Amino acid sequence: MGYSKQDIKIAKKIFEGSIKEGNIETSRLFSIISTVKKMKPNKALNILQALLKEVVSFYKKQTLLVESSLPLEQSYLSEIKRIFERKIGRPLTIVFKENKTLIGGIKIKLDDNVWDYSVNQSLEVFKERANG
Amino acid sequence: MVDIIGELKKEIEKLEISKEAKNTGIITEIGDGVAKVDGLSDVVFNELIDLPNNLKGLALNLEENSVGIIIFGDYTQLKEGDEVRSTGKILEVPVGDSLVGRVVNAVGEPIDGKGPIKSTKAYPVEKIAPGVISRESVKTPLQTGIKAIDSMIPIGRGQRELIIGDRGLGKTAITIDTIINQKDSGVICIYVAIGQKTSKIAQLINTLEKADAMKHSIIVSASATDSATMQFIAPYAGCALGEYFMDQGKDALIIYDDLSKHAWSYRQLSLLLRRPSGREAYPGDVFYLHSRLLERSAKLNEENGSGSLTALPIIETQEGDVSAYIPTNVISITDGQIFLEGDMFYAGTRPAINVGLSVSRVGGAAQTKAMKQVSGSLRLDLAQYRELAAFAQFGSDLDETTQKRLERGKRLVEILKQSQFAPMSVEKQVVILFAATKGFLDDIPVDKLDEFEQKFSDFMSTRKKNVLDTIIKEESLSKKTEQELEKSIEEFKKGFK
Numbered sequence: 206m207g208y209s210k211q212d213i214k215i216a217k218k219i220f221e222g223s224i225k226e227g228n229i230e231t232s233r234l235f236s237i238i239s240t241v242k243k244m245k246p247n248k249a250l251n252i253l254q255a256l257l258k259e260v261v262s263f264y265k266k267q268t269l270l271v272e273s274s275l276p277l278e279q280s281y282l283s284e285i286k287r288i289f290e291r292k293i294g295r296p297l298t299i300v301f302k303e304n305k306t307l308i309g310g311i312k313i314k315l316d317d318n319v320w321d322y323s324v325n326q327s328l329e330v331f332k333e334r335a336n337g
Numbered sequence: 338m339v340d341i342i343g344e345l346k347k348e349i350e351k352l353e354i355s356k357e358a359k360n361t362g363i364i365t366e367i368g369d370g371v372a373k374v375d376g377l378s379d380v381v382f383n384e385l386i387d388l389p390n391n392l393k394g395l396a397l398n399l400e401e402n403s404v405g406i407i408i409f410g411d412y413t414q415l416k417e418g419d420e421v422r423s424t425g426k427i428l429e430v431p432v433g434d435s436l437v438g439r440v441v442n443a444v445g446e447p448i449d450g451k452g453p454i455k456s457t458k459a460y461p462v463e464k465i466a467p468g469v470i471s472r473e474s475v476k477t478p479l480q481t482g483i484k485a486i487d488s489m490i491p492i493g494r495g496q497r498e499l500i501i502g503d504r505g506l507g508k509t510a511i512t513i514d515t516i517i518n519q520k521d522s523g524v525i526c527i528y529v530a531i532g533q534k535t536s537k538i539a540q541l542i543n544t545l546e547k548a549d550a551m552k553h554s555i556i557v558s559a560s561a562t563d564s565a566t567m568q569f570i571a572p573y574a575g576c577a578l579g580e581y582f583m584d585q586g587k588d589a590l591i592i593y594d595d596l597s598k599h600a601w602s603y604r605q606l607s608l609l610l611r612r613p614s615g616r617e618a619y620p621g622d623v624f625y626l627h628s629r630l631l632e633r634s635a636k637l638n639e640e641n642g643s644g645s646l647t648a649l650p651i652i653e654t655q656e657g658d659v660s661a662y663i664p665t666n667v668i669s670i671t672d673g674q675i676f677l678e679g680d681m682f683y684a685g686t687r688p689a690i691n692v693g694l695s696v697s698r699v700g701g702a703a704q705t706k707a708m709k710q711v712s713g714s715l716r717l718d719l720a721q722y723r724e725l726a727a728f729a730q731f732g733s734d735l736d737e738t739t740q741k742r743l744e745r746g747k748r749l750v751e752i753l754k755q756s757q758f759a760p761m762s763v764e765k766q767v768v769i770l771f772a773a774t775k776g777f778l779d780d781i782p783v784d785k786l787d788e789f790e791q792k793f794s795d796f797m798s799t800r801k802k803n804v805l806d807t808i809i810k811e812e813s814l815s816k817k818t819e820q821e822l823e824k825s826i827e828e829f830k831k832g833f834k
Contacts (some may be wrong), residue, residue, distance in 0.1 A: 211404060247437065258402070317376040318358035319422070333391075 208251035216255035220263070227295070229263060269297045270314040272304040274323075277311075289315065339422035352499065360423040361402060370412050370564045371609045372421075374404045377432035380423045383414070383463055389423040390414040393444075394421070395428060397564070398610045405610040407566040410442060421660045430574045432581035437525060439602055440542060440556040443571040443729020445578075448558060448589050449542075457619050460577040462570060475672075478703040479590065479647050482760020483754045485512060485690045488712035488770055490675055493703025494524075494588050494645040495636025499667055501652045501659060502677030506689050508651045511675065512592045513541065515649065518760035519590060524647075525582045526550070527591045529557040529575035530600030532598030533566050543730040548758060568602035579646045583635070586642035596627055598665045616663045627663075628670050659694075673697040687754060705763065706813035711770040715749065718774070741779070748778045751786045762780035764808040765794050768822060771814070777826045781833075793829050801825045 208216075219241070223234035230245045238256070241249055269289050271282060293315070303314070309324035341818055362376030372394065380386070386394040386406050392414065399404025408415070430445035433456040440449035447454050475493030492498045500508045516526040530538045538558050545551045555578055559571035572593045582589040593599065600623055607620035615621050627650075634648035650671065652664050657679060659668065673696045682689035701709075725743055729735060735743070752773045755761070769790055772778055781789050797805055804821050808814065814822070 210401070256505065314361075315358075317360050317362060317378045319361050320358050 208248070208255045212248055212251040213255045215252050216259055219252070219256055220259040229260065233257075235261075265314045267298055268315070270297045270302060271299060272302045272307060272312040272314070272323075274303070274305050274307045274309055275302060276303060285313065287314075354506070362421050362423075364415060364417055364419045364421060366544070366591055367412060367415050367417060369609050370408050370566050372406050372412070372415065374406055374421055375402070377404045377421070380404055380412070383427050385424045385426045385428050388415060389419045389421075393428075393551065395570075396423075397606070398434070407569070407606055407610075409564070409566055409570075412564075416562050426502055427461050428570070429459035429461050430577050432458050432460045432578055436555050436578060437553065438551050438555070440558055442560045443557065443563070443567040443574050445574060458581070460581055460832060462573045462575065463629075464580065464633065466629070467635045467637060471637055471641045473636050474726060475699045475703050477588075477645070478700075478705060478763075479515075479588075480518055480522070480760075480763050481511070481515040481599050483514055483688060483769065484587065484755055484761060484766050485688055486511070486675060486693065487704075487763060488629070488753075488765055489692050489716050490673065490690070490695045490697040491700035491708070492647065492649075492697060493636070493700045494647050494711060495634065496673070496699055496703070497631045497634050497648040497650065497654060497671040498697060498700070499650050499671040499674040500677070501654060501664060501668070501674050503654050503657055503679055504690070506677040506682045507687060507757075508562075508653070508677060509537075509541070509594055511677075512594065512649055512651070513544060513608065514758060514760045515543060515590070516554055516592070517550045519553060520550060522588075523590045524553070524590050525579075526554040526573050527557060527579050527589065528554060529559075529572050529593050530560050531559050531571050531593065531595060532602060533594065535560045535562060540737075544758065547594065559567060563695060565602040565605040568599065569606055572596070572599055572630055576630060576646075583637060583644035583646040584642065586637075586644045588645045588647070590647045590649065593630075593650040595653050596667055597651075597653045597663055600626065607826065610738070619662060624666050624670075625701040628665055629669075631670050645693065672699045685754075686750060687757075691724070691766055692716055707767045707808050707811070708763065708770075710814045711767050711774055715770065715774060718742075718746065719749055722749065744779060747783050748786060749773055751783050752778070752790065754787075761794075764795065764805045767808055767814070768797055768805070768825075769793065771819075771822055772826050775823075777823075777830070789833060792833060793826075796829045797825065 215290060219237050223230050223237060225233070240251065241252065271277065271285055282299055284302055286297060290297050307323035307325050310322045313320040314325050343754070360377055360379040362374040364372050365375050366373035375779070377396070380396045380399065382396060382399055384396045386396055388394050388408065392408060394406035394408045395402050396406050417808065431454060435455050438456060439447055439451065440455070442448050445787040475495045477494040479492045479494045479496070480487055481492060491572065498713070499510055502508050512528070516528065519526055526543070538560055538736050542551070542556060545554055556580070557571055557575040559568040568646045573592070575591055579589040579591045600619060603623065603626050604619050608614060608618065612620045631648055631650060634646045636645040637643060650667060652667050654661065654664055659665070675691045676691045676694040679689070681691060721742060725739055729739070729743060752769060772793070778786065778789070803824055806819065809816065
């Protein structure tokens with residue numbers, strides 16, 4: 206990992222500076238990054254790595270990842286998006302991913318939270334119970 | 338076959354998919370039994386974590402951007418990038434009467450090959466100790482069967498008495514004797530082995546089985562081959578087992594063998610989790626590590642069932658240094674200590690208890706009146722003897738009183754010696770100590786005292802059982818009993834050569 210608490214603090218400040226109306230202002234973020242690159246402060250690479258983590262975390266919070274073993278119709282995805290936006294209270298981006306290991310059912314991921322209604326998960330629960 | 342299908346159908350019907358979201362994270366670093374996880378934003382301190390390959394972990398470090406977890410089991414099965422899930426539960430161990438007579442690991446799984454343990458209840462491993470309102474003072478004795486302890490350093494039910502000394506001086510032997518002595522007392526004994534050699538644990542189980550003491554004992558084993566995580570959690574798991582019996586209104590005894598190794602395992606985990614280290618590289622909360630564990634030993638009041646949990650923690654010192662970090666911590670937490678001394682051990686005084694440095698702060702209230710009567714002056718007599726013995730080494734001419742005191746002292750020391758695995762009942766202890774302190778043994782040669790004690794004990798159990806019964810019944814020595822006892826000793830001495 207390599208970066209210290211101080212690097213994280215700086216990265217957070219840079220990141221906060223590039224947020225406008227709840228969204229990342231890309232041009233502003235890139236201009237800060239190029240300034241950092243030019244100035245080459247101590248541990249610049251570590252700061253940029255920490256910044257990347259902040260950006261990834263931001264997008265994870267905005268992205269609803271839907272996984273299923275078979276392709277889903279657009280209407281289903283829109284319905285899922287609508288339900289979650291109402292629940293979370295902010296607009297979300299929906300991404301669909303086909304995942305054969307789920308066997309059946311559906312798995313929805315938003316940030317650190319997972320709603321797993323897949324057959325694979327049911328079998329895991331069954332296995333755990335059978336093992337006592 | 339129909340039955341199997343039916344059972345499976347029932348199980349599948351019972352399956353419910355949780356509508357709640359699971360909090361997840363990704364392993365970013367893994368090694369030496371600890372993992373760093375990104376995510377798990379809703380995790381709470383000490384929460385149980387589900388890991389791949391049916392492994393479990395415990396969230397111990399909650400940092401700004403990551404979570405440090407300790408892993409139970411084989412961490413080599415995990416890799417960077419694996420997904421982990423929070424469970425919303427804290428670590429629990431199965432408890433109940435079905436565990437008595439069994440050997441379990443730090444998470445309560447049987448390791449004695451006697452099949453699964455049927456237990457319907459589970460207790461949390463970490464629990465807040467009973468408060469002042471639900472407690473009462475220690476008042477019932479817990480007999481160890483060891484003369485030197487029961488007479489001078491008495492232990493009460495609910496007390497925490499530290500056993501401290503260098504390696505190989507008989508710390509574990511004292512606890513084994515104590516377990517054996519609880520055979521018909523109704524006390525359930527829990528022995529927690531932390532960081533010990535597996536062979537030593539096997540030997541201990543064998544000894545307890547031979548002495549028929551496994552029937553009232555539970556062994557929690559976290560040997561040297563187990564991970565630091567298992568060694569760290571073992572005493573808390575053992576304590577949870579003991580708390581179950583205490584809550585049932587029963588008396589339980591727990592032995593932590595030993596807390597020095599427990600502190601080492603916690604130091605290892607803390608350093609791996611990159612917690613700031615302090616004195617002797619232990620983390621800042623090493624005192625709390627032991628205080629929160631030992632505070633869980635208690636004597637509950639009547640409204641709470643009158644149960645008790647007595648703790649005998651063991652600390653191994655290096656070169657008799659009791660002023661090291663962990664020994665001083667545990668000395669200050671406990672209600673007294675039994676100090677074992679190397680010089681005494683090698684001089685043949687076994688158990689090698691230094692009565693000058695040993696103390697029981699609350700046990701006196703739990704001692705029976707009979708024992709108090711015979712042992713009142715014992716500690717002082719021994720202290721005087723030691724002082725005079727050191728002084729007598731330099732001079733040859735000693736007055737009669739000093740010589741008598743020395744002779745009495747020699748006999749007291751000899752009488753307090755005791756073989757291993759031979760705990761003695763309290764009434765027998767009372768009669769032999771009565772004989773020694775009242776001077777009835779002054780004319781018996783020191784080298785004949787062992788034989789005298791054994792034969793006198795047999796004589797009392799066979800010919801003067803009524804006197805022993807009176808001591809048990811009255812729990813004190815009345816004038817009449819004292820006279821009868823004096824007569825019995827004189828009668829026995831006439832026939833003893």
